Amino acid sequence: xxxxxxxxxxxxxxxxxxxxxxxxxxxxxxxxxxxxxxxxxxxxxxxxxxxxxxxxxxxxxxxxxxxxxxxxxxxxxxxxxxxxxxxxxxxxxxxxxxxxxxxxxxxxxxxxxxxxxxxxxxxxxxxxxxxxxxxxxxxxxxxxxxxxxxxxxxxxxxxxxxxxxxxxxxxxxxxxxxxxxxxxxxxxxxxxxxxxxxxxxxxxxxxxxxxxxxxxxxxxxxxxxxxxxxxxxxxxxxxxxxxxxxxxxxxxxxxxxxxxxxxxx
Amino acid sequence: xxxxxxxxxxxxxxxxxxxxxxxxxxxxxxxxxxxxxxxxxxxxxxxxxxxxxxxxxxxxxxxxxxxxxxxxxxxxxxxxxxxxxxxxxxxxxxxxxxxxxxxxxxxxxxxxxxxxxxxxxxxxxxxxxxxxxxxxxxxxxxxxxxxxxxxxxxxxxxxxxxxxxxxxxxxxxxxxxxxxxxxxxxxxxxxxxxxxxxxxxxxxxxxxxxxxxxxxxxxxxxxxxxxxxxxxxxxxxxxxxxxxxxxxxxxxxxxxxxxxxxxxxxxxxxxxxxxxxxxxxxxxxxxxxxxxxxxxxxxxxxxxxxxxxxxxxxxxxxxxxxxxxxxxxxxxxxxxxxxxxxxxxxxxxxxxxxxxxxxxxxxxxxxxxxxxxxxxxxxxxxxxxxxxxxxxxxxxxxxxxxxxxxxxxxxxxxxxxxxxxxxxxxxxxxxxxxxxxxxxxxxxxxxxxxxxxxxxxxxxxxxxxxxxxxxxxxxxxx
Numbered sequence: 001x002x003x004x005x006x007x008x009x010x011x012x013x014x015x016x017x018x019x020x021x022x023x024x025x026x027x028x029x030x031x032x033x034x035x036x037x038x039x040x041x042x043x044x045x046x047x048x049x050x051x052x053x054x055x056x057x058x059x060x061x062x063x064x065x066x067x068x069x070x071x072x073x074x075x076x077x078x079x080x081x082x083x084x085x086x087x088x089x090x091x092x093x094x095x096x097x098x099x100x101x102x103x104x105x106x107x108x109x110x111x112x113x114x115x116x117x118x119x120x121x122x123x124x125x126x127x128x129x130x131x132x133x134x135x136x137x138x139x140x141x142x143x144x145x146x147x148x149x150x151x152x153x154x155x156x157x158x159x160x161x162x163x164x165x166x167x168x169x170x171x172x173x174x175x176x177x178x179x180x181x182x183x184x185x186x187x188x189x190x191x192x193x194x195x196x197x198x199x200x201x202x203x204x205x206x207x208x209x210x211x212x213x214x215x216x217x218x219x220x221x222x223x224x225x226x227x228x229x230x231x232x233x234x235x236x237x238x239x240x241x242x243x244x245x246x247x248x249x250x251x252x253x254x255x256x257x258x259x260x261x262x263x264x265x
Numbered sequence: 266x267x268x269x270x271x272x273x274x275x276x277x278x279x280x281x282x283x284x285x286x287x288x289x290x291x292x293x294x295x296x297x298x299x300x301x302x303x304x305x306x307x308x309x310x311x312x313x314x315x316x317x318x319x320x321x322x323x324x325x326x327x328x329x330x331x332x333x334x335x336x337x338x339x340x341x342x343x344x345x346x347x348x349x350x351x352x353x354x355x356x357x358x359x360x361x362x363x364x365x366x367x368x369x370x371x372x373x374x375x376x377x378x379x380x381x382x383x384x385x386x387x388x389x390x391x392x393x394x395x396x397x398x399x400x401x402x403x404x405x406x407x408x409x410x411x412x413x414x415x416x417x418x419x420x421x422x423x424x425x426x427x428x429x430x431x432x433x434x435x436x437x438x439x440x441x442x443x444x445x446x447x448x449x450x451x452x453x454x455x456x457x458x459x460x461x462x463x464x465x466x467x468x469x470x471x472x473x474x475x476x477x478x479x480x481x482x483x484x485x486x487x488x489x490x491x492x493x494x495x496x497x498x499x500x501x502x503x504x505x506x507x508x509x510x511x512x513x514x515x516x517x518x519x520x521x522x523x524x525x526x527x528x529x530x531x532x533x534x535x536x537x538x539x540x541x542x543x544x545x546x547x548x549x550x551x552x553x554x555x556x557x558x559x560x561x562x563x564x565x566x567x568x569x570x571x572x573x574x575x576x577x578x579x580x581x582x583x584x585x586x587x588x589x590x591x592x593x594x595x596x597x598x599x600x601x602x603x604x605x606x607x608x609x610x611x612x613x614x615x616x617x618x619x620x621x622x623x624x625x626x627x628x629x630x631x632x633x634x635x636x637x638x639x640x641x642x643x644x645x646x647x648x649x650x651x652x653x654x655x656x657x658x659x660x661x662x663x664x665x666x667x668x669x670x671x672x673x674x675x676x677x678x679x680x681x682x683x684x685x686x687x688x689x690x691x692x693x694x695x696x697x698x699x700x701x702x703x704x705x706x707x708x709x710x711x712x713x714x715x716x717x718x719x720x721x722x723x724x725x726x727x728x729x730x731x732x733x734x735x736x737x738x739x740x741x742x743x
Binding site for chain 2: 168
């Protein structure tokens with residue numbers, strides 16, 4: 001990562017700060033609070049925030065601090081592995097299609113067009129419906145939808161690189177594929193891949209929350225932001241501060257990643 | 266219609282106007298790019314500005330057109346008759362474009378609409394700029410095409426035209442609106458000499474109808490145009506006077522160097538000593554190849570020996586680069602065959618490219634790139650310092666990245682990189698066409714010398730037959 005703090009724009013720094021704060025909260029909560037996100041105590045029905053329960057409790061008397069920490073950790077983990085998988089897969093296949101051409105390019109193009117014809121969220125819903133409540137399946141489904149963008153961008157950029165003299169000169173000098181990728185292709189695609197990665201993280205968090213909200217994602221009692229929103233929805237007038245918490249977390253996560261993706265000045 | 270007549274009157278009015286530039290300074294922040302330039306462009310008197318790339322010549326053309334990029338500030342005055350162009354707003358300026366001042370596009374065939382028929386490209390100018398109906402616009406276009414010797418090409422699209430015809434067409438379209446002042450910024454860049462002479466002839470014809478300002482680094486263009494001349498270097502006027510006087514008897518050191526660097530003035534290099542057959546690298550027999558349905562060349566036979574310098578000339582698109590790819594084994598001929606006397610390792614058949622920065626990985630120190638090459642082929646790293654010295658390069662350059670090194674230096678580093686693996690064939694694809702004349706001379710001579718020293722075959726592609734003639738043992742014209 002050569003991109004230094006100096007090169008990033010004002011909004012990117014704000015985005016990074018927001019994300020860092022959320023990450024810090026999630027990590028510190030796990031280290032020091034160590035509350036249970038599932039332990040019920042019905043006598044503590046919807047208590048407002050107080051000195052013992054900083055974030056209050058939900059309708060089953062569960063600690064909201066513990067639940068929020070757990071939910072944000074879940075979102076970060078999922079977005080991280082989804083981005084990593086989809087970026088790696090999309091970049092590799094994009095480079096492969098552009099440098100190999102021919103039937104490889106055509107068959108990958110067919111696959112990508114097929115995937116694009118289906119709305120992403122529908123595809124994720126479909127997967128989620130096949131194996132309800134499975135984190136693994138959700139991860140696979142979201143990655144499957146996200147890699148297409150990397151593939152298309154990387155393929156287009158790589159095409160111009162592989163036909164240019166830059167790559168040819170290194171190829172003639174006898175350098176291997178890994179070198180050609182590291183020295184010529186990666187520097188050309190890196191800015192786009194990093195931008196897509198930030199957007200991809202925001203999209204995967206939204207996707208997870210969306211299917212949680214329609215109740216086909218992870219199953220209770222897991223603390224997941226979308227699921228929490230739908231579970232707390234009946235109590236919105238009674239205890240607006242409870243439902244505000246997962247909503248604010250989703251908003252801040254998506255905002256943070258979108259600001260991070262913005263163009264550097 | 267009424268407006269058209271008015272405009273016609275306006276253009277008659279300014280037909281005999283001259284452009285007066287006084288004390289023009291263009292600077293970007295603190296850096297002065299053009300320093301107090303004054304000149305007068307008179308009708309029927311060609312004015313040529315001669316100088317190397319990056320000397321601020323093109324900015325002058327842009328300043329006159331009012332097209333200076335943002336971020337540059339300009340002081341002084343540019344007057345067209347009694348109008349001050351620098352103070353004119355964009356709208357008024359735009360009314361002058363085409364009607365009184367026009368700028369010829371660089372590499373003209375790139376500026377044509379690839380899917381529009383030739384006649385329409387010219388007729389459209391009459392229709393849109395002069396507002397005449399399509400019938401009379403067509404008639405005017407026909408007349409113009411006839412003058413340019415393009416009558417038969419009216420119904421063709423640019424890709425069906427030869428390079429020279431496309432060029433004349435672009436010229437016709439650019440001047441169709443009747444501008445009396447023509448600004449030509451490097452009009453012969455990247456052209457072979459025959460087309461270059463065509464362009465000069467067209468510019469001379471324009472002189473009868475007004476004035477012509479030519480900006481070039483080609484001595485030959487300046488010589489053929491004649492008239493007044495200004496020699497510029499790094500934004501400063503170095504010398505001015507009659508073109509014939511300066512060219513025959515340059516006063517400033519820079520003008521002397523520039524004139525001496527024209528290929529016609531070069532001393533021919535010593536020819537290769539007679540080679541024996543054991544030096545044979547390859548022989549190509551009756552090779553033919555076509556690209557995109559068009560045949561590039563047919564039944565071409567050639568042999569290549571170690572230490573030989575073979576020139577390749579031809580119009581752009583004649584297949585010079587493709588011939589290189591064939592001989593380096595990067596592509597196969599449609600017919601015929603290429604026989605190598607012995608197998609040559611991949612990394613000993615190398616290329617030099619037209620645009621040096623395009624051939625290096627960006628954002629990596631040049632020294633790092635060389636080290637990686639040394640490691641890959643287990644070469645002797647101690648050969649780099651003497652090579653640097655041989656190629657007149659400062660070792661400090663290796664600490665920089667490719668975009669922080671000048672084109673001439675970078676091309677020499679590319680040569681160094683190519684020499685490290687002891688090449689057997691070196692294909693130099695117009696290695697100097699983007700460089701100024703002085704650098705062109707030093708690099709071409711260096712290239713020929715080291716090719717002999719390294720006993721490697723050099724294929725030198727150039728659009729300049731004079732250059733090829735001075736340097737090469739043999740020439741292939743495509």
